[in-house]
Amino acid sequence: MSETFEVGLLGHGTVGSAFAELLDARAPQIETTTGLRPRLSGVLTRSRGNFDEILAASDLIVEVMGGVDPAREYVLRALNAGKHVVTANKQLLALHGEELWAAAREQGVQLRFEAAVGGIVPIIRVLSETLAAAHIDRVTGIVNGTTNFILSEMARTGESFGSALAEAQRLGYAEADPTADVGGADAAAKMAILARLAFDTPVTLDQVVYEGIEQITPDDLEYARELDLSLKLIGTAARIGSGIAVRVHPAFLYSGHPLASVNGPFNAVTIEAPAITEITLSGPGAGGPQTASAVLGDVISAMIPPASTPETSQRLEIVTDLESGFYLHLAVDDEPGVLAQVAAALGSHGVSVKSLQQKGMGDQARLVMVLHRGPERRFFAAIDEIAALPFMRTRPRAIRVIEEEFGV
């Protein structure tokens, strides 16, 4: 039996309860990876639990209670007691980050906060590790999923801000009091944190200029559609001369912009630096399970410094006979009966046609078709049979078609 690693949980709302479940579900794999068995040492909510007892029993504290008080005091006390802390609290970090980071450095413990910005999108890790030595010029982000959902809905349906907000609330993408999201304050806190990491300079929430999306009207989105622009709530942190600018405001983006196609309750961040040109990271914004997953990634990183690649614990079979949809291009002689013979060959192997076009005439005649998803082995057997038919002018050409839609 491995040693245990005790995790104290502050907060048991959507994120806290999702985290507790996830920790439990993933404990065996975490034990394989880290050699330590993670265990919940205690949970503090408004109505139950004792902070001092939980602190004493924990190796690491997860803070997902939100707000500044008493989260600030708890996090400081945990760090000063020599415990690692993982937090999802953007407001706390945007206001009191330097104080907390200093306490962590002094105590030689980790303060991790991937879940504070961008949900599961690993922007914190990329800025503070992958790009630790890059000279970053600009960070541009869609860092609030609620507003991105509302703007996407307004663009899609032509409805008003109020009506799209109500829809967001109905679907759980907006809170009952949406002020911090739609007014830009939530995005501003996140941009303060990103700017601090990107430019290695202190940035606090009060230094971020921000606007929200409450004033956006269907007119504005109609204009965007006419000119092939996207309207997004954009956070920017950029070098300007020898200083930096950190702002959040609605903006029209030209269609070549990497954030222009980010729709629905998604987050995405683009980082620009000379050595890398640009990187874009995108994924769903913060929901309970996503945020909990980001918190857990931080917990695992704190459990063991990422050393080498661990030994594999699985021996999965490598499968090669799969199902696919196919595009099929046949150059054929232009004569009667061709289509019937091709269809018969496909049918005899159980391959069915989704769409078909006959193109060209004479020695340009072609059959172009899309075939329904099915076992590749049957499809290739049909192709071999078709290739041998007398009217085929060249070898059939097949390309897989990937149909899945991603995102919302």
Place this chain on the structure above:
Amino acid sequence: MSETFEVGLLGHGTVGSAFAELLDARAPQIETTTGLRPRLSGVLTRSRGNFDEILAASDLIVEVMGGVDPAREYVLRALNAGKHVVTANKQLLALHGEELWAAAREQGVQLRFEAAVGGIVPIIRVLSETLAAAHIDRVTGIVNGTTNFILSEMARTGESFGSALAEAQRLGYAEADPTADVGGADAAAKMAILARLAFDTPVTLDQVVYEGIEQITPDDLEYARELDLSLKLIGTAARIGSGIAVRVHPAFLYSGHPLASVNGPFNAVTIEAPAITEITLSGPGAGGPQTASAVLGDVISAMIPPASTPETSQRLEIVTDLESGFYLHLAVDDEPGVLAQVAAALGSHGVSVKSLQQKGMGDQARLVMVLHRGPERRFFAAIDEIAALPFMRTRPRAIRVIEEEFGV
């Protein structure tokens, strides 16, 4: 003066020389971050340097010579001598990864390889750290920039594979011998590495089924355009029942797919898991500076385990008076002279009009315009003046326009 951290460099081609330059340029910042001063202890090329001497003088070895022999021997000897290793060698890892990772674990040293897959896109770190505890279902990637450039060119211009390949070679996106790229072997090696990390099971290059893009014709891309599909060389590693499938082949993607809009010599990877839905990471594929930058990020990570956020070393000014382009929406009385007065107000503050539309009539009359980029303070002064004009029916509405195009 800090202690030094000695880096031995194996290989001095495009990546190696870019790395040596970057290490030199970023040494002061790395010293601030890590407390150690990185220094090149020696360089091994085909014609100069002695491996044993370099190894003895180094804390970490960077292997960017490529190929399996003698890279495999050098990396093994470095690990067994207790040195960290950073490598960009996908072929080596796809063939002999388990042997090398085992040696690193035994010696308690790090073997890092972010640069082996996806250029600067931090897919290795995200798979092995952020998502260490996620149950990943599928990894889908465009992991070869050469083929993505060629397919994008064919789609854009209608030209043949041969002609697009020649263009890629002229621009430095394809090598003189492009076989490994266009035939799919390069992407297959990368997918073997990603599958190994994603599914915690051994995967070697010979288990990856792959096809290249040599057979793709302008016809296929014409078909894609007609149906709003994108044709990409796609690598997939997916759970299939209790096994996995790892493949590389051309595929048509529907426009909702997160990889459908990745064009030019770019790389992008989408990871799907229940707890995160999906994450997509995208950025430029491997060029010398990008790969060198990814190698350097690994070197810094090996220098010091990522503990807490370091103290800021900068005190940059926060700038708020910026330049922006604007969209301006004015609800005006429908009467003569309105446009002249608006134009005069803009002109008096040096704000110039890029485009203008008059919309609606009567009490629906509106002026919608886009203004050239300029200092925001001037624009807002003009807006205040316009807001006070007698024919304005509501407060003017302004939204910033972001014009920069990203990518290639």
